[in-house]
Amino acid sequence: MVESKGLVGFEFENWSQTYSCSPELFFLPRNVEELREIVLSAKANRKKVRIVGCGHSPSDLMCTNDYMVSLRYFNNVLKIDENRCLVKVEAGITLTELNCHLRNHNLALSILGSISEVTIGGAICTATHGSGIKFNVLSNYVQELELITSSGDCIKCSRSEKIDLFLSSLCGLGAIGIIINVTMKCEPSFLLYQSIYPSTLDEVLTELNDHIQSSDHFRFLWFPHTDYTSVWHTSRIYNKAITKPNKFESIYNWIIDYAIGYYSLEFCYWVSTFFPQLVPFINRLFFHILYNRNRERVDVSDNVFTFECLFRQYVNEWSIPRRYINASNIHAHFPVEVRFVKADDIYLSPAYGRDSCYINVIMYRPYGKHVDKDEYWNNYEQIMRECGGRPHWAKAHTVTAVDFVKMYPYFRAWALVRKRIDPLNMFGNAYLDRVFETFPPD
Numbered sequence: 107m108v109e110s111k112g113l114v115g116f117e118f119e120n121w122s123q124t125y126s127c128s129p130e131l132f133f134l135p136r137n138v139e140e141l142r143e144i145v146l147s148a149k150a151n152r153k154k155v156r157i158v159g160c161g162h163s164p165s166d167l168m169c170t171n172d173y174m175v176s177l178r179y180f181n182n183v184l185k186i187d188e189n190r191c192l193v194k195v196e197a198g199i200t201l202t203e204l205n206c207h208l209r210n211h212n213l214a215l216s217i218l219g220s221i222s223e224v225t226i227g228g229a230i231c232t233a234t235h236g237s238g239i240k241f242n243v244l245s246n247y248v249q250e251l252e253l254i255t256s257s258g259d260c261i262k263c264s265r266s267e268k269i270d271l272f273l274s275s276l277c278g279l280g281a282i283g284i285i286i287n288v289t290m291k292c293e294p295s296f297l298l299y300q301s302i303y304p305s306t307l308d309e310v311l312t313e314l315n316d317h318i319q320s321s322d323h324f325r326f327l328w329f330p331h332t333d334y335t336s337v338w339h340t341s342r343i344y345n346k347a348i349t350k351p352n353k354f355e356s357i358y359n360w361i362i363d364y365a366i367g368y369y370s371l372e373f374c375y376w377v378s379t380f381f382p383q384l385v386p387f388i389n390r391l392f393f394h395i396l397y398n399r400n401r402e403r404v405d406v407s408d409n410v411f412t413f414e415c416l417f418r419q420y421v422n423e424w425s426i427p428r429r430y431i432n433a434s435n436i437h438a439h440f441p442v443e444v445r446f447v448k449a450d451d452i453y454l455s456p457a458y459g460r461d462s463c464y465i466n467v468i469m470y471r472p473y474g475k476h477v478d479k480d481e482y483w484n485n486y487e488q489i490m491r492e493c494g495g496r497p498h499w500a501k502a503h504t505v506t507a508v509d510f511v512k513m514y515p516y517f518r519a520w521a522l523v524r525k526r527i528d529p530l531n532m533f534g535n536a537y538l539d540r541v542f543e544t545f546p547p548d
């Protein structure tokens with residue numbers, strides 16, 4: 107019995123240590139048969155099942171007190187077609203592992219989020235995105251996927267087969283079924299040239315359209331309480347070699363990026379938990395130390411796409427105008443990260459039907475300490491709603507179905523697919539219950 111292999115007493119905590127749960131049983135299946143047995147056992151015992159990837163979602167999206175299942179052993183590459191730039195992988199593979207396999211076959215993903223320590227299943231279920239107005243959320247590069255449903259059936263879907271199910275599963279929040287493998291569209295491996303330079307918010311906003319169009323993966327970081335921004339232009343390059351810093355530059359970069367940019371910053375923000383009025387000063391100081399210079403590099407794509415996200419943090423991602431922060435008692439940590447994503451047709455993708463601008467706000471938790479963020483988050487979400495915003499599904503938000511039906515033309519369609527494929531609500535959890543509590547009648 108697979109049930110007997112489920113671990114008792116497993117305590118789960120997400121990466122930022124902001125959410126936790128105590129699943130009754132924690133499973134690490136090694137193959138599809140074992141996975142199916144878990145589903146059937148859950149069905150017989152009326153238990154909920156939740157898949158956990160790397161646990162990087164800054165919310166309780168992956169939490170359950172029933173059966174938690176990790177697909178850590180589902181991390182194989184099943185098929186690579188170099189000519190058609192396609193790779194079929196098991197859903198528990200991390201992007202770090204996948205990038206490595208792809209490099210060996212001269213392929214690469216067209217886009218990545220800020221970190222690669224996430225599973226492809228988790229990234230797809232939450233429509234993880236990077237930046238680049240001509241590039242979609244990661245889910246949109248999926249050509250086909252296979253799911254285990256709550257009845258234990260294995261179903262394949264794509265744009266040409268069960269398209270409803272496919273478009274629901276691509277940002278399925280773990281609620282449609284267990285994704286066991288996906289086929290991703292890649293591109294021939296490529297180098298990226300990145301140029302980072304300091305600017306002002308006024309300049310970036312005035313020239314925003316030019317910035318967005320003038321490189322493949324434009325983004326900028328704004329330092330709250332200041333007018334400073336750090337502008338990041340990143341594009342494919344075919345006539346330059348990888349830049350390798352010499353020994354002196356490597357040591358210098360380590361001192362700036364880690365000794366100061368990580369350890370000193372964490373200490374300073376910790377001090378500011380006692381004296382919040384220091385935050386504007388800290389933001390200004392660290393901008394000058396870390397970002398007030400030009401930096402250039404050429405490297406393989408996955409090295410350039412990812413970004414040092416520093417220490418544990420609370421995160422929220424919609425969009426917010428600068429004037430609000432300046433006019434309040436909120437002391438906001440840096441950066442506010444602004445990115446751009448091409449429109450898609452995935453039912454629950456925040457970029458559904460419109461080219462989108464994502465604005466990510468952050469409050470660090472120095473040494474794991476709680477930092478008050480509620481006023482910042484509440485006001486921020488209110489403004490985001492007024493701007494027609496949609497929250498990132500992986501991140502903590504307070505939006506429920508009564509608003510989601512207005513935000514997403516296909517929210518009801520998604521809910522219907524979910525009901526049809528999971529009539530017992532086996533893949534539900536507290537996060538989804540909160541969202542559906544207010545589901546309005548037709």
Ligand SMILES: Cc1cc2nc3c(=O)[nH]c(=O)nc-3n(C[C@H](O)[C@H](O)[C@H](O)COP(=O)(O)OP(=O)(O)OC[C@H]3O[C@@H](n4cnc5c(N)ncnc54)[C@H](O)[C@@H]3O)c2cc1C
Pocket residue numbers: 121122156157158159160161162163164167168177197198218219220221223224225226227228229230231232233234235236279280281283284285286415498500
């Ligand atoms: C430091 C940091 C940086 C980040 N940067 C970005 C970024 O740049 N862009 C962005 O968009 N997001 C970003 N995120 C959010 C992150 O990409 C998502 O939270 C992603 O879902 C994490 O993947 P995971 O493997 O940890 O999944 P988890 O957090 O473990 O799970 C996420 C959801 O996916 C479901 N799930 C996972 N695997 C499966 C499966 N095989 N079948 C069915 N359901 C499944 C889970 O049940 C859960 O609902 C960042 C998060 C952190 C902490």
